[in-house]
Amino acid sequence: MELKTTTNQNMQQKAAVFSAIALLIMTFAAFFAQGYVHSSLVIEGDAVTTLKNIQASQVLFRLEVLGWLIIIIMDLIVSWGFYVFLKPFHPGYALLAGWLRFLYTAILANAVSHLVITKSVFQNSELGTSSRVAQQAMDAITAFEAIWSFGLIIFGLHLIVVGLIAMKTIIIPKVISILVVLAGFSYSLIHFMYNFIPQIENVIGLLELILMAPMVIGELGFGIWLFVKGKKVTMN
Template sequence: MITATKTQTDQRRAALTAGLSLIIMTLASFFSYGYVHASLVVQGDASTTFQNIQSSHSLFQAEIFGWVVILICDIVVAWAFYTVMKPAHQKLSLLAAWFRLIYSAILGTAILNLLFMSLLTRTASSQISEQLPTQGMLYLNAFESIWSIGLITFGIHLAVVGYVALRFTHSPKIISILLIIAGVGYMFIHSCNVFLPQYEGMIAVLIYIFTVPMIVGELGFGLWLLFKGGKPSSAAV
């Protein structure tokens, strides 16, 4: 009885941790990528991008800090998801956790390129040579490409989480299905980004189709974990 109660308590604590981490990640992502990155980086214009980052260096460093927060939260979520879902299906839960940890390692590698860009703009003199903006854009493109590779792995993680949630738990079926769709979306979109970048129109259509499931699926699952996950009514069947 004591062991069962402790297990239930651990699951509830892990569910709360996962839910809060997902919300923090969402906010950090909107700030770092949706606001700062989109504001400073001008695709196809290395010189303007370099000048933007150099003149708003503190803001760019805040973006990097946001990515580090996201990375830490990803690692925490990998553990929390495993703890919550382990009673439902231990092997698949462990598989999902490993895929998220692999994604986290790839994301960490991508973030290094932003650090290189930060160092480049901070140490550059007031008179910028032609080579520096080009080198800086290479770092930014490397960040995007490496992150895209990681998001393929992230998509597999979400699909596995969605499958376990759908088949073995009392989580809302619609959220579980959206997680699976979101996982497929991440795999398709970022496989195209990495291997078929010339098909920009097709990638844009895929983003349009999968944007809502990708946002609502994981965030909805995070909210369910925050308010219901780990409680007796959400135990595995």
Template structure:
């Protein structure tokens, strides 16, 4: 009986390796996402399609580089999903699997949304500036919808962390709060025209603390 129970709860991936991989991937994707969004926001002018089109055509290589950065972020999301699964599978393998697939699904949806950035970059120089702006807006909308899956993933991770006993419980609580922030924003944008509350901008602390804990404490698991 003891042997069977142990076999069911033994992680497939060493906890130390899973924690270090997840932490390193989270750090890398945080840097890449921050730089990529900074570049995108510097080129996109809200409410001015013509200026947005001119900016993108004038700095097309920079715009394409930001799209490449987002692609790398999506790939790193899959790595993070693998690492967090290995870290949390001993708590509840079934829920850890669901959480991992939710993040993989989010990464796939985010990657699909990035096709709109390629469409914006490939718009002919003499084309309608509105097409460029619409493509960038479609990317943003696609990402907003994808964040529903990310919020669900984060809530599951927070619950698993809370129950783990080897990751600080407050991080789990803060992760679930962060998840609710993403879900409120995503559904707010789906349900309310002109929604711009950005609740997730105030509830992300749990994500930062999890990354810091993985990088600092993960090596000692």
């Protein structure tokens, strides 16, 4: 019995480290793929300019797709890692959190497939930057953004469940638990509004700016805590 407890504890500690490393890698990949490449190449409402930007920076666009693929792999690791780490505290909620993250990752993978379609559109076309080709590429990019945004509603629910589990533990600081819940609530609220009440896009954009800090700090803070403290956790 003691050997089994020790084995489970070692697995829990390893899950904390793997999850933390995956979260950090994912953060840097997201800053590059979305924060730098996607935001600089894609011009909202201007399909022709967007296609010209992609054609002029094909290597950069391929690196964006690679960045998203890395994020998908890291998300799968986090799905497993969070489940293993949180299971001793609340098995049912830990399983729910893991499946929600897995579902979000599946939605993200579907979204990223549209970026691959975008790449094939301008690679296979001999029509230059014609409006038809540009619109095809823009439609694929828009589909990526819309599907990913919907997935972030699920992602937010995942963080809320993780935060609620963390609140019920003694070892995880309450401030981190609250930040994770707040981050999850922010993701779900903002992207629910983007998907179902887009008429107030300006208000949503302002709200997103206000909530950006807790959205970033919540999960990243939990990841740093997992790396520093989670690998030392004991259930004794």
